[in-house]
Amino acid sequence: MQWYLVATLLTVLTSSQGILTTLSQTNGTYKYDYATVPFLAEVFKLAVSSLLLWKECQKSPLPKMTTEWKTVSLYPIPSVIYLIHNNVQFATLTFVDTSTYQIMGNLKIVTTGILFRLFLGRKLSNLQWIAIMLLAVGTTTSQVKGCGEASCDSLFSAPIQGYMLGVLSACLSALAGIYTEFLMKKNNDTLYWQNIQLYTFGSIFNLAKLIVDDFRGGFENGPWWHRIFNGYTVTTWLVVLNLGSTGLLVSWLMKHADNIVKVYSTSMAMLLTMILSTFLFSFKPTLQLFLGIIICMMSLHMYFAPPNMLLDMPLTVKPDEEERLIEVSVDRRTHS
Amino acid sequence: MQWYLVATLLTVLTSSQGILTTLSQTNGTYKYDYATVPFLAEVFKLAVSSLLLWKECQKSPLPKMTTEWKTVSLYPIPSVIYLIHNNVQFATLTFVDTSTYQIMGNLKIVTTGILFRLFLGRKLSNLQWIAIMLLAVGTTTSQVKGCGEASCDSLFSAPIQGYMLGVLSACLSALAGIYTEFLMKKNNDTLYWQNIQLYTFGSIFNLAKLIVDDFRGGFENGPWWHRIFNGYTVTTWLVVLNLGSTGLLVSWLMKHADNIVKVYSTSMAMLLTMILSTFLFSFKPTLQLFLGIIICMMSLHMYFAPPNMLLDMPLTVKPDEEERLIEVSVDRRTHS
Numbered sequence: 001m002q003w004y005l006v007a008t009l010l011t012v013l014t015s016s017q018g019i020l021t022t023l024s025q026t027n028g029t030y031k032y033d034y035a036t037v038p039f040l041a042e043v044f045k046l047a048v049s050s051l052l053l054w055k056e057c058q059k060s061p062l063p064k065m066t067t068e069w070k071t072v073s074l075y076p077i078p079s080v081i082y083l084i085h086n087n088v089q090f091a092t093l094t095f096v097d098t099s100t101y102q103i104m105g106n107l108k109i110v111t112t113g114i115l116f117r118l119f120l121g122r123k124l125s126n127l128q129w130i131a132i133m134l135l136a137v138g139t140t141t142s143q144v145k146g147c148g149e150a151s152c153d154s155l156f157s158a159p160i161q162g163y164m165l166g167v168l169s170a171c172l173s174a175l176a177g178i179y180t181e182f183l184m185k186k187n188n189d190t191l192y193w194q195n196i197q198l199y200t201f202g203s204i205f206n207l208a209k210l211i212v213d214d215f216r217g218g219f220e221n222g223p224w225w226h227r228i229f230n231g232y233t234v235t236t237w238l239v240v241l242n243l244g245s246t247g248l249l250v251s252w253l254m255k256h257a258d259n260i261v262k263v264y265s266t267s268m269a270m271l272l273t274m275i276l277s278t279f280l281f282s283f284k285p286t287l288q289l290f291l292g293i294i295i296c297m298m299s300l301h302m303y304f305a306p307p308n309m310l311l312d313m314p315l316t317v318k319p320d321e322e323e324r325l326i327e328v329s330v331d332r333r334t335h336s
Numbered sequence: 337m338q339w340y341l342v343a344t345l346l347t348v349l350t351s352s353q354g355i356l357t358t359l360s361q362t363n364g365t366y367k368y369d370y371a372t373v374p375f376l377a378e379v380f381k382l383a384v385s386s387l388l389l390w391k392e393c394q395k396s397p398l399p400k401m402t403t404e405w406k407t408v409s410l411y412p413i414p415s416v417i418y419l420i421h422n423n424v425q426f427a428t429l430t431f432v433d434t435s436t437y438q439i440m441g442n443l444k445i446v447t448t449g450i451l452f453r454l455f456l457g458r459k460l461s462n463l464q465w466i467a468i469m470l471l472a473v474g475t476t477t478s479q480v481k482g483c484g485e486a487s488c489d490s491l492f493s494a495p496i497q498g499y500m501l502g503v504l505s506a507c508l509s510a511l512a513g514i515y516t517e518f519l520m521k522k523n524n525d526t527l528y529w530q531n532i533q534l535y536t537f538g539s540i541f542n543l544a545k546l547i548v549d550d551f552r553g554g555f556e557n558g559p560w561w562h563r564i565f566n567g568y569t570v571t572t573w574l575v576v577l578n579l580g581s582t583g584l585l586v587s588w589l590m591k592h593a594d595n596i597v598k599v600y601s602t603s604m605a606m607l608l609t610m611i612l613s614t615f616l617f618s619f620k621p622t623l624q625l626f627l628g629i630i631i632c633m634m635s636l637h638m639y640f641a642p643p644n645m646l647l648d649m650p651l652t653v654k655p656d657e658e659e660r661l662i663e664v665s666v667d668r669r670t671h672s
Contacts, residue, residue: 103623127463127646130634134470137630144624147481155623287439287491288480288624291473295631298466310463311643 003257007265010249014269017242019276024235032231035213037240039206040228044244045251046199053192063190071187075197078180079205085172092169095162100155103143104166109136111174112263119178122258127310131303132260134295139267142274142292177259184255191255198251264300271296339593343601346585350605353578355612360571368567371549373576375542376564380580381587382535389528399526407523411533414516415541421508428505431498436491439479440502445472447510448599455514458594463646467639468596470631475603478610478628513595520591527591534587600636607632 024030056063066072093101113132116122124132184194210224221227253262271293277283302310360366392399402408429437449468452458460468520530546560557563589598607629613619638646 125647126641127638130638130646134631134634137627141477141624141627144480144627145483147483156621285492288477291477291480294473295470298470302463302466305462307643307647310466311461311647 001252001256003253003261006249006252007257007261010246010253010262010265011269011272013242013246013249014266015272015276017239017246018269018273019280020235020239020242022281024233024239030231032229032233032236033213033227035210036224036228037236037243039203039210040240041243041247042199042203042206044240045247046196046203048244048248049192049195049199053190053196056190056192063193064188065193066187066189072197074183074186075194076201076205078176078183078198079201081172081176081179083205083209085169085176088165088169088172092162092165095165096158099143099145100158100162101166103140103155104163104170105173106136106140106143107167107170108173109139109263109267111170112177112259115171115174115178116259119175120182125307127307128303131299132263134299134302135264135267138292138295138299139270140292141295142271142289144288146286146288174259177254177262180251181254181259184251191252194255195248195251199247260303264303267296268300337588337592339589339597342585342588343593343597346582346589346598346601347605347608349578349582349585350602351608351612353575353582354605354609355616356571356575356578358617360569360575366567368565368569368572369549369563371546372560372564373572373579375539375546376576377579377583378535378539378542380576381583382532382539384580384584385528385531385535389526389532392526392528399529400524401529402523402525408533410519410522411530412537412541414512414519414534415537417508417512417515419541419545421505421512424501424505424508428498428501431501432494435479435481436494436498437502437505439476439491440499440506441509442472442476442479443503443506444509445475445599445603447506448513448595451507451510451514452595455511456518461643463643464639467635468599470635470638471600471603474628474631474635475606476628477631478607478625480624482622482624510595513590513598516587517590517595520587527588530591531584531587535583596639600639603632604636 024032053063089101092104096104109132113124113129117124180198183198184191207224210228214224221230250262253265271289274283274289275285275293278285360368389399425437428440432440445468449460449465453460516534519534520527543560546564550560557566586598589601607625610619610625611621611629614621
């Protein structure tokens with residue numbers, strides 16, 4: 001399976017995630033407890049991975065599965081990082097409004113690139129760094145609040161703690177993704193066994209959150225196993241399945257591609273959602289959305305195109321200029 | 337003289353042009369006839385070029401000067417193109433507002449690149465084309481009207497003729513610059529002789545415009561030679577000298593560099609003016625200005641940096657990825 005096909009599918013499903021989530025609302029609110037969705041998605045991913053591992057075990061040779069505790073004990077770490085991240089996100093939103101938070105969220109593209117280099121030791125060319133920064137600039141550009149928007153709070157007027165927490169949130173978001181890639185590529189275990197470990201711990205953490213919510217809510221609607229499906233419609237189930245599917249695709253990309261591919265997929269998904277929203281939700285298309293799309297497309301081309309294609313410069317020799325002949329010889333092929 | 341020093345000086349003077357012009361106003365209007373400024377600037381440039389040519393003629397060997405009519409007769413053409421452009425600009429502004437016109441003006445960056453290739457036959461690498469498009473996107477981004485602006489007419493709601501004329505205006509603007517570069521590089525005449533031809537015709541055309549204004553105004557303030565200095569302050573003279581100086585620098589760049597360098601200079605000047613306006617005129621800095629500056633800086637780097645610097649990619653060989661070794665050998669040096 002080619003990584004760019006999986007990446008494209010991830011883009012489509014991430015975009016549909018946003019749209020389905022909006023469609024699952026009733027009059028702008030959730031009639032179901034949104035916190036139940038990640039838990040059920042983890043269970044779904046665990047079930048699918050178990051099934052796929054079972055099928056793989058019917059063949060020979062048996063797939064490789066490391067069961068040493070010193071390896072397995074690393075698998076809760078992404079869930080721990082996500083837990084800390086969610087709390088930091090909550091704290092940030094006490095200082096800044098949601099649109100400022102969304103704009104700061106684009107920083108995770110850059111922090112992912114930085115950790116890609118520092119933590120995983122993956123070197124990028126100067127041009128690829130420019131491409132990554134342009135991706136962050138492009139997504140931010142598309143989100144610039146235009147003339148005539150209802151609420152107009154300044155981006156620059158929040159307390160300093162808001163910005164510091166926003167940067168921390170972007171770092172944690174990147175760290176979770178990078179650590180997951182580290183785990184997936186650590187050994188040659190089958191992806192499904194790695195998924196099972198990841199999603200078992202993920203399910204436990206999400207269940208713990210539901211139980212904590214039970215205690216905080218004073219068991220108003222009963223324990224979690226009573227209230228978990230309250231308000232669920234067909235659309236809600238589609239949200240769960242969609243979220244589970246995107247998670248499985250991200251796992252695959254973490255093993256067979258890398259975080260930068262994932263970051264490009266999700267950024268393109270954001271733009272795709274905005275485009276679709278102009279048709280589905282009468283969202284007004286803006287100049288900044290158009291500019292953001294152009295910037296992101298160029299970033300994509302700059303990052304992934306082979307260098308000889310970018311620099312394919314035919315010779316031009318003019319008598320009245322001092323210009324040396326150009327010789328470019330590049331041989332580069334990479335699968336990520 | 338290094339071209340990048342001249343280009344930087346052009347950036348500074350183009351920026352000061354905008355600021356001086358604003359400072360020369362009294363309570364938001366011009367107490368002098370702004371149409372006299374380009375004429376006096378042409379005369380100034382003509383005087384300076386004549387002086388410099390005379391000095392050059394004191395040395396030996398004598399500088400080369402082509403006086404054949406078939407060459408000299410080409411020198412009015414830039415002025416003719418500018419005349420048509422000014423009329424198209426006027427017609428465009430009857431269909432679109434000034435901010436829409438300013439946004440469409442960024443297209444001239446792209447049309448300059450296109451004519452650079454088609455008319456002058458100068459080939460650009462894929463990456464340089466991306467850089468040129470990003471420059472146009474960057475300048476446009478900085479001009480996006482933000483939340484809370486006073487007037488909020490939609491960019492997309494003008495009649496189609498407005499957009500067509502805007503595109504035509506961008507093409508003519510580019511054509512004038514490209515044709516000037518063609519003239520300057522056509523032969524090995526001294527720059528000052530070429531300037532004298534260019535500015536003689538320029539002065540004639542501008543003077544003709546003043547005379548036409550006389551007739552249109554019914555000679556209210558007397559003929560042009562009576563009214564030309566009406567309302568002139570020290571600042572107005574600075575505007576004239578500044579405009580003349582930028583014109584001389586552009587001529588130099590047309591001969592010793594090229595139109596793309598000029599386009600980068602003037603685009604950076606636009607951003608510099610916006611930055612200075614935040615200090616001088618209490619202009620509020622916006623997110624889109626910040627984003628636009630980042631995009632233009634990256635564009636600058638991508639266009640002018642040598643390819644081996646952009647692709648300086650150290651080797652990374654990972655056992656679980658199929659990645660070939662990278663060999664980049666580039667030898668390229670160009671003076672424009």
